[in-house]
Amino acid sequence: SAKSANSKDGYSEIKDKGFIVVGLDDTFAPMGFRDEKGEVVGFDVDLAKEVFKRNNLEVKFQPIDWSMKETELNTGNIDAIWNGYTITDERKEKVAFTNPYLENRQVIITLANSSIKSKKDLKDKIVAAQNESSSVDAMNKEPEVVSSLKNGEIIVLDTNNEAFMDLEAGRIDAVVADEILARYYISQRGVEKYAVLEDDFGKEEYGIGIRKTDKELLAAIEKALDEMRKDGTAAEISKKWFGDNIIR
Amino acid sequence: MILKVESINKSFHEKSAIKDISFEINGGEILSIIGPSGAGKTTILRCINGLERCDGGSIEICGLKLCKEENNQCIYPSPKKLRKLRSNIGMVFQGYNLFPHLTVLENIIEAPINGFNVAKNDAENKAIELLDMLGLKEKVNSYPFELSGGEKQRVAIARACALNPKLMCFDEPTSALDPELTDDIAKIIEKLAQEGMAVLIITHDMAFAKRISQRIIFIEAGKILSAINIKPFLSE
Amino acid sequence: MILKVESINKSFHEKSAIKDISFEINGGEILSIIGPSGAGKTTILRCINGLERCDGGSIEICGLKLCKEENNQCIYPSPKKLRKLRSNIGMVFQGYNLFPHLTVLENIIEAPINGFNVAKNDAENKAIELLDMLGLKEKVNSYPFELSGGEKQRVAIARACALNPKLMCFDEPTSALDPELTDDIAKIIEKLAQEGMAVLIITHDMAFAKRISQRIIFIEAGKILSAINIKPFLSE
Amino acid sequence: MNYVGTLMYSMLVGLATTIEIFLLTLVLSIPLGIVVALARLSKIQFINLTAQFYIWIMRGTPLLLQLIFIFFGLPLIGLTFDRLTAAILAFVLNYCAYFGEIFRSGIQSIDNAQYEAAEVLGLTPVKTFLRIILPQAIKRILPAISNEVITLIKDTSLVYVVGIGELLRAGKIASNRDATLLPLFVVGLFYLILTAVLTKTFKGFEEKFSYYR
Amino acid sequence: MNYVGTLMYSMLVGLATTIEIFLLTLVLSIPLGIVVALARLSKIQFINLTAQFYIWIMRGTPLLLQLIFIFFGLPLIGLTFDRLTAAILAFVLNYCAYFGEIFRSGIQSIDNAQYEAAEVLGLTPVKTFLRIILPQAIKRILPAISNEVITLIKDTSLVYVVGIGELLRAGKIASNRDATLLPLFVVGLFYLILTAVLTKTFKGFEEKFSYYR
Ligand SMILES: Nc1ncnc2c1ncn2[C@@H]1O[C@H](COP(=O)(O)OP(=O)(O)OP(=O)(O)O)[C@@H](O)[C@H]1O
């Protein structure tokens, strides 16, 4: 489509069509995934629907391969990446981010009876994280910790779910993951089985990724999000999914 | 003249298999080639059928050149022309080469129907007539693996005869057959010749050769030793 | 007595191929079976070799039962015993069944070396001797696809003879051979018999059968018509 | 058991996509595979080398990369396909190469004597191939074809990379959502059923071809 | 070009793993595949059915699921393997089934007359198989084997699921990090080179077997 080819702002075109395409990894509970009926649901999904309703736009959720997300965006297959998308410096070079709407921590999870109580205890231990996730990036920002791990490497697995299973199998000693996701899995798998350490690998923020040329679209999303923060709609959505208002 | 072979040569791995073979056959004539095992008889037949390329010499079929020698090389026409030419020749292989996935009847009618556009009914009738003459009526729907050695050989003969070519080549057509059937085959071949076909037979059976042929050529180690006339050839 | 066949029967698709065939052969004796194509000759040989299971009757080789009839059923021993028994029998197939991936020499020495633990050198010497007798010395290192029909047949004969079985079965051993080679084969077979081997030959060549055999059995449509003694059998 | 019931809807939707891609690919790539085999066996140097090159590229790179190339790469030079078209295109191009090599093995294994018999009987090369060689070749390669077909049914899951959801994806979604491996086992069961059907079908073909030896 | 240079280190490390898994799987699964083929052809009902069942399960579920099952599932019943062992185990079990079916097709395609000739010559079934049948079968199935081997080299990338990094993963990581498809093309190139080597090797085998018809 023309969107990828030139540097024109694509918002008017989107408005002409009357719908916007949001790309998401539909396996990514609880931010965006499918329920039993195959409907795309989730915290980010509700948020996106509300934001674009306020702009008179319908939302089409396009499932994508998460590792191809920026390519999907920049070839114009999708108009926004909105799926627990962590703001990083590298990503800022490729896409434009909205202001953060959620804060997240990179937490360390162990089995409940583990002897690991702090980051220091990770020395010579096996630690896993999800492949290509911001958890890996966050750990790499503390190279002295990474090099103290067994073999000096992080084990990367395909999904957080598998990381938790590996933990239970006893082949790894700890998992580093997004707090929001981690809490979701812990609640699904049994709260009593796990311990979440005080120490973490830093905070980070979720934002919405837009093509750099689509400045008007960015502004429209920001405006709607601000309104929702003020009138309490955002808090409502947060409470629905997390039982708490964690919106920023 | 239907077939004219002029001093053809063929070697395998630099070892000569046939040397300077020349002979001719007219329509209605039956010619037998006799020679010890390994003498090059099958090789001659394969050269005439274009299955083996001669190293030198020329072969003419119904007045058209299958190959000719130029500057010590044997020149062949295009594959298409070759195929056209070859449709004048029928051949019964020493190893029969039946199609294992087709029944006896299907083996025989395959070429008439799919190569020469004969109507299926006509092809079938002709095939059954031939099978009947060869004592194989019961085996119409058998597959080759269900046949005895002699039965296979007879099917191969029937398959070739169904096409009515101008020249028919038989490579040891009676090797697996008893005297009675050999006689039946002889009668069939004679009938073909009476209808104007030229027939070339390879055989070890001297009695059979004498009974059936107008002429016999003796070869050994790839070379013609001698030729004898058995019966006067009338139609010439 | 080496082979004793008692009223064996075999049908294909409910159609009887052989019926009540009985005969015996002693060591040193040569027996020929003659009959028209499709009479059931190959089937008899295949039954004796255990390649085809009889429907009824019994076969005894060197005093041991290859099969015997009980309650209208033909009972066979275990595959292992069968194999043991069968190692007493050699066979030359009508279609030769050479191993295409082995040279002539390898075809012949395969079984002595890998089935009967003959030393490689001995096996090779014996093979070359046999090939020499059969006029095939030049073809020692050829592959089957490079051989003429008669050459293949001779290799098949050499392959079977290399094993020195107690009973040797030939299925039309001279079908692709000229009179001179036929004579060579006859001499080889006679030599085998003189050494005490029992020989069973299927052939269409009445002259060959008369020249070589002590006895001839005529069969037709699966049944024995008659048997004649040609020469007195001395060693009995 | 009730839980498995709740999975069914999305699984069946995914299954439909899986089967659609499977059938489309099969129907297109088997005949084209025969063409590839013939090209690969051609005595014309240019055709032969082209076929070898094509087979090399198609077998030499992962299907996943080929999907990415066709869907994300080709638009850069102005060739844009929608998701399903891109997927089918990539699958057919890829499987043609594999089927081509299998058909080649079958065709080459037929005794030369069969060609010669057909030739002296005056059958054209086309007729010889279709009526004499191919039927005998197919009998021999059925198990290898069955291997490839069964690989295909599972390869269909690669379409996730162009954003098409199918059976395996449906399982992964449920597995991640409910933090359990069970949905993946259900997916495995579906694949097992599909494979059982295919195995049975191929066994049927093999029996159909067993009338001769 | 310099950029590609920076990719090399991680790619070569990945390549080493790819080749390790590839070779281990091949060396183990080809001989075992022959055993599977023989089991599948066995006249003993129990062995035959077991082989059919094994082949069904192995071909019937995605290799990915088998990896997940062996690595994540078996620990639930107390069987814990380390990553590489689990990966090799899954690969060998899976590929045995595929190779088994290919060998079966080759073995079955050999004319009965060859068995009969070997039988009357007194060769044992084992010798008959190893010296008469197998060599002829292999000639016929080389292209199908080559298909499967080339599929294997690319399937090795599935080990990502048990947390082993290899060539494709190295490419994906770089591609995501640097937001460019270039690393994937480099990976494609590596696969192409590997496949070229394999294709060449198999062509050599085919020529080696072409001495007879
Ligand atoms: N493809 C080949 N490669 C090498 N040598 C060959 C080939 N075909 C035939 N020969 C050799 O050429 C010679 C002549 O073979 P040909 O088949 O013509 O003999 P023939 O006269 O038909 O013998 P037979 O009566 O035994 O069938 C033989 O020595 C044979 O070994």
Ligand SMILES: Nc1ncnc2c1ncn2[C@@H]1O[C@H](COP(=O)(O)OP(=O)(O)OP(=O)(O)O)[C@@H](O)[C@H]1O
């Ligand atoms: N596998 C089979 N299935 C069905 N019929 C068969 C089978 N094998 C042989 N027959 C039939 O049994 C009969 C006897 O066959 P056999 O091969 O024993 O004949 P033969 O005496 O050796 O003839 P020939 O001299 O032609 O070789 C034939 O009519 C043949 O068609």
Ligand SMILES: [Mg+2]
């Ligand atoms: Mg000959």
Ligand SMILES: [Mg+2]
């Ligand atoms: Mg016979």
